[in-house]
Amino acid sequence: MTTPLLPAIRSCLEGAIPAVMATCASDGTPNVAYISQVVYVDEGHVALSFQFFNKTRENILANPYASVLVLDPVTARFYRLHLRYLRTETAGALFESMKARLAGIASHNGMADVFRLKGSDVYAVEHIDAIDGEGLPPPAPRPGQLHRLRQCSERMAACTGLEELLQGALACLRDAMGIGHAMVLMLDAPAQRLYTVASCGYATSGVGSEIALGHGVIGMAARENTPVRISHMTHAALYSHAMRSSLEAGAHHGGAEPPGMDIPYPGLPEPHSQLAVPMVAAGRVLGVLFVESPQDLAFDFEDEDMLVTLAGHLGAAIDLLQATPESADGATPGATLAPAVSGAPVRVRHYPANDSVFINDDYLIKGVAGAIFWKLLRDYTQAGRTEFTNRELRLDPSIRLPDVADNLEARLLLLQRRLQENNPPMRIEKTGRGRFRLCVACPVLLEELPG
Amino acid sequence: MTAPALLSPQHIAMVDRGVSVIVASRDAALRPSIMRGVGSTISADGTQVTVYLRRSQSRQLLQDIEAGGGVAVVFSEPPTHRTLQLKASTATLRPAGPADQPLLHKYLAAMQHELAQVGYGPAYAAAMLSAPLEDVVALQFTPQAAFDQTPGPRAGAPLTAAQP
Numbered sequence: 199m200t201t202p203l204l205p206a207i208r209s210c211l212e213g214a215i216p217a218v219m220a221t222c223a224s225d226g227t228p229n230v231a232y233i234s235q236v237v238y239v240d241e242g243h244v245a246l247s248f249q250f251f252n253k254t255r256e257n258i259l260a261n262p263y264a265s266v267l268v269l270d271p272v273t274a275r276f277y278r279l280h281l282r283y284l285r286t287e288t289a290g291a292l293f294e295s296m297k298a299r300l301a302g303i304a305s306h307n308g309m310a311d312v313f314r315l316k317g318s319d320v321y322a323v324e325h326i327d328a329i330d331g332e333g334l335p336p337p338a339p340r341p342g343q344l345h346r347l348r349q350c351s352e353r354m355a356a357c358t359g360l361e362e363l364l365q366g367a368l369a370c371l372r373d374a375m376g377i378g379h380a381m382v383l384m385l386d387a388p389a390q391r392l393y394t395v396a397s398c399g400y401a402t403s404g405v406g407s408e409i410a411l412g413h414g415v416i417g418m419a420a421r422e423n424t425p426v427r428i429s430h431m432t433h434a435a436l437y438s439h440a441m442r443s444s445l446e447a448g449a450h451h452g453g454a455e456p457p458g459m460d461i462p463y464p465g466l467p468e469p470h471s472q473l474a475v476p477m478v479a480a481g482r483v484l485g486v487l488f489v490e491s492p493q494d495l496a497f498d499f500e501d502e503d504m505l506v507t508l509a510g511h512l513g514a515a516i517d518l519l520q521a522t523p524e525s526a527d528g529a530t531p532g533a534t535l536a537p538a539v540s541g542a543p544v545r546v547r548h549y550p551a552n553d554s555v556f557i558n559d560d561y562l563i564k565g566v567a568g569a570i571f572w573k574l575l576r577d578y579t580q581a582g583r584t585e586f587t588n589r590e591l592r593l594d595p596s597i598r599l600p601d602v603a604d605n606l607e608a609r610l611l612l613l614q615r616r617l618q619e620n621n622p623p624m625r626i627e628k629t630g631r632g633r634f635r636l637c638v639a640c641p642v643l644l645e646e647l648p649g
Numbered sequence: 650m651t652a653p654a655l656l657s658p659q660h661i662a663m664v665d666r667g668v669s670v671i672v673a674s675r676d677a678a679l680r681p682s683i684m685r686g687v688g689s690t691i692s693a694d695g696t697q698v699t700v701y702l703r704r705s706q707s708r709q710l711l712q713d714i715e716a717g718g719g720v721a722v723v724f725s726e727p728p729t730h731r732t733l734q735l736k737a738s739t740a741t742l743r744p745a746g747p748a749d750q751p752l753l754h755k756y757l758a759a760m761q762h763e764l765a766q767v768g769y770g771p772a773y774a775a776a777m778l779s780a781p782l783e784d785v786v787a788l789q790f791t792p793q794a795a796f797d798q799t800p801g802p803r804a805g806a807p808l809t810a811a812q813p
Binding site: 215218219220221222224226227228229230231232250252253261263264265266267269273274276278280329330331332333334 | 685
């Protein structure tokens with residue numbers, strides 16, 4: 199019998215054969231029960247799901263010692279964890295990630311109504327026994343994980359613009375990790391919402407679609423700043439529903455908004471595995487990197503390690519690319535006159551209540567990106583301007599960018615992508631760092647509607 | 650004395666068929682011990698339960714049982730999670746012999762069937778329940794209490810007397 203460390207047996211916490219736990223009442227009567235989840239917290243701690251007030255619960259509150267038997271899902275070897283109960287968490291990152299995972303497990307077992315997480319019981323791991331047995335050969339180690347990470351890192355480090363970076367990150371997931379369905383969402387902190395800026399593997403890009411902070415796997419990962427990984431889920435899973443209903447709610451949150459503003463969320467119709475990882479830079483959640491698969495058990499803890507590392511790199515790069523050196527680009531460009539255009543005019547409507555913009559009755563964009571587009575078109579029609587800088591957008595009070603973390607580049611990218619996908623006779627092109635051009639191919643009629 | 654009808658015919662049939670079995674006890678300091686069984690059998694009237702354990706995998710558990718720590722044993726069907734817990738304050742241990750071998754074989758076959766339904770192949774089940782006879786001990790007890798342990802809000806409810 200040897201004594202492995204907890205990180206070495208993380209794969210034993212993921213199998214379909216549940217762990218079992220022995221406790222002892224204060225009168226000396228032992229008890230043994232199945233437990234839905236044993237979650238790796240850190241090198242010295244695990245968390246167990248607390249779902250019901252039962253004998254196990256009563257026992258650990260009276261006598262904090264427990265023994266948990268787990269099984270390696272590949273080698274069939276047993277490990278015994280000797281635990282001491284410390285505390286129960288009922289909010290925060292650990293609790294929310296366990297709740298999301300439990301929703302997946304419960305739907306897998308057809309027990310979604312029965313399972314509800316009351317708390318995350320945190321235990322100190324005092325000792326681990328590797329139990330004797332014949333076992334099966336261990337799996338071949340996945341070769342070259344670190345090398346693949348290096349390739350991703352090099353590819354992302356070479357990117358000079360946000361669009362290139364996001365597409366590069368998605369290509370890394372595809373090429374290095376074989377992940378075919380992914381999206382990147384940025385957090386709009388004042389609005390408490392996340393908006394999709396890039397995706398791959400879906401019928402429609404869904405760029406511009408939104409999720410409320412705290413909703414579904416993605417919203418929870420952002421709100422709690424924690425990875426959320428679900429290994430079994432069906433179309434009936436609570437969290438998939440929460441995601442969709444939050445999108446539906448998002449289409450109506452403005453009251454007086456015109457209809458038809460719903461950009462459909464691009465996700466898989468029946469995901470079986472999902473993993474959402476926050477992108478964090480300088481201690482601030484910038485957004486979420488999200489991957490999913492139609493297969494069960496598609497992402498293990500090593501995939502989570504890899505994605506968390508990539509998301510850290512991505513977050514730092516996004517942060518840097520948005521911090522344009524203003525001094526070099528400060529001057530407002532000279533009034534180059536817009537080239538003359540002809541043809542049937544395009545009608546652009548703006549609703550100031552939510553800065554939504556419609557082109558010939560088709561919804562384009564709202565929010566900060568809508569306000570930016572409206573300013574560009576006003577300057578274009580009134581002064582014939584086509585060259586713009588990020589700096590003047592930051593200074594323009596009509597755009598109402600937040601003072602810190604304005605995500606201006608991400609919003610310009612969102613606008614650029616929406617214009618590409620809706621294909622009106624106008625587009626935005628980058629002309630340098632912190633500079634861009636509005637290209638308009640026909641006369642424009644602006645129409646401002648009262649809020 | 651234990652009431653003869655502590656277990657219903659359905660519960661006796663579930664244990665008799667061969668499902669997952671886990672045994673726990675505790676030491677003098679009330680620290681729990683635990684291991685999975687590699688076989689089990691039950692008398693037709695449900696009053697005599699035998700669970701096979703591997704000595705090399707269960708040293709602390711066997712020591713605790715011999716010291717009078719009592720036993721808690723759960724039986725569970727992997728595909729349905731239907732679970733039964735039995736408790737007894739005393740239990741006896743004896744080395745397994747050739748007469749026990751057919752029971753161990755029957756149990757493994759039953760478990761291979763159960764585990765196939767949750768996605769594990771026969772080789773996995775065989776490795777998990779590997780039981781070289783010289784390493785196996787038989788734990789025997791008469792259940793004094795029984796609880797429905799199927800996950801859910803009713804888990805832990807004591808079983809009432811079986812229906813006639």
